[in-house]
Amino acid sequence: MPAPEGIEIQEPPTAGAWGEWNPTEDSARPVRGKHRVLKQRGGLARSSTVLGVGVIAAVGASGIATAQDRPQVAISLPSLPDLMPDTLSGDRAQQADGEDAGASAGAGAAKTGIIPQQSDRRADPGELLRSRILQQAESQQDAAAAQEQAEAERAAQEAAAKEAKDKQEAARKEAEAVAAAAAEKAAQEAKAAQEAAEAKAEQERLAELAGSYALPTSAYTLTSHYGDAGSMWSSGHHTGLDFAAPTGTPVKAVGSGKITSAGWSGAYGYRIVLELEDGTEVWYCHLSSMSVTGGSVTTGETIGRVGATGNVTGPHLHLEVRKGGSTVDPLAWLRSKGLTV
Template sequence: MPAPEGIENQEPPTAGAWGEWNPTEDSVRPVRGKHRVARQRGGLARSSTVLGVGVIAAVGASGIATAQDRPQVAISLPALPDLPSLPEVMDGDFSGGGGAADDTRRAAAEGAKTGIIPQQADRRADAGEVLRNRILQQAESQQDAAEAKAQAQAEQAARDAAAQEAKAKLDAAQKAVEDAKAAAEAKAAAEAKAAEEAAAAKAEQERLAKLAGSYSLPTSAYTLTSHYGVAGSMWSSGYHTGLDFAAPTGTPVKAVAAGKITSAGWSGAYGYRIVLELEDGTEVWYCHLSSMSVTSGSVGAGDTIGRVGATGNVTGPHLHLEVRKGGSTVDPLAWLESKGLNV
């Protein structure tokens, strides 16, 4: 294979017989991209930036084949000055105004100190930023969840309070309705009772008025002296069995209602006595009479049937009036009042 242009074809040189190699302008073009500075094991690193760039540029730009395809040629390397060790570089001053190159070198120096190259530092910084963002997102998510839960609880509490308030208002309204209904019913019942009582009282008045035309007082110009049931030794039964109307002797005695006279004459302690039987079977006894005008037959209410006297067991002139039903005495005063008479 012919040699590249500008390089003579010659026999492989012996050791130390290599000629000088002067890189061309194309072969020393700067290589694009970032370059890492790695720590050399077992010693100090040389300036790999200068050496690496020259070698890579020479190989990549010239298109020279590998040593296996090409015969060996003599290459002379330019003398390189002694470079300071890496710690010296790292401790050096990068304030010479190198711009981006100084930043690159400064990052490389820092990476050499920490054992982390810039790309690793960037990846770790990115990972830290990702972790930080995840933590912040998780915290924000938890905060949002807590706020949502608190808002839901507040809304539920508000709904519960509103439901309780509505229930209380509904109960109050129902109670008010029930109270009003009960009051209306009570009022209606009271009014009905009052109306019933008024009607009953009116009916009683009408009945008494009607009875008043059918009944009459037994005498006039009288004074009530002894009432029914008064106890005393002067009465054989131990108590008074009638009602005494004290009046002057000869005062007319009248039939209290229409009926018939069933008995008239002397009756021991009662003196002269007339028995008047009414239509319902009630017997009215007129006792201590001074005279008897009617001794038999039917009579009407208010008819004169005798005169007041003091016959029999008496202390003065009076009419002893007894009312009997079924053979037993009753209070004459209550009976007369029940017939509408004002005694």
């Protein structure tokens, strides 16, 4: 290539100028062309650098350059694809543009007197390996950190889900407890209301019955009760209720009905039998006198008087209540009719 105008082309210096240079015959080849030397403004040379064609040839051919007064240095150039496989395609892709840029850079280097070396344009293999190891380690660390973060997020989600489930279960149990308490309270209130209603109804019934029934006598004292045992009674136990009262005390019908029997009855003395509308029989015994001997009577009507006839130890009214031919407790029966005995 012809030299640009204004550039002085000189022959390369002789061996004496470089010291003693001894490249091998295989790695050295004749140096052709001329090198330019730029002089620094002010008369001083900026650089006496000369392109050592022999040095470049020795480096490219993996030769060894030696000098008598310097230690021997081995110069070798590794294969470019082995060092930079990832960037080789990019270097080839940019080769076209690099040629123009290289030409410009070469011209600038020639002007400044600086010769670019192979190590400036190619990365060190060890540094590339170290960089790759660091990148791989960083990638593994990032992956481990991402996995750890994912595990932490999953654990947090599970904990939150468990907490929400526990809260929901606790709320459900609390709601069930509240509902059960409310149901129990309502049942108790309903039961109390029912009992109150039943008690009220019973009171009303007894009040109504009290208007329909009356005590058999007044100014009395209860002596012998139903079921009392003793030899005084032929059955071995008392079959009625005794109202002790002075002789001549009025005896009244406990309810409306009809007189089915009136007269002497052995151990019972004078006796009146009153049959009520429901078929219940009431016996009045030991009477001193009888006011009625038949027909219908109403509640509270006087039917006789207290006496001491028959098998007695003193004046009293022996009252028996019979249903279906069997005796029942007169005291309980009178109370069931709303009467206070």
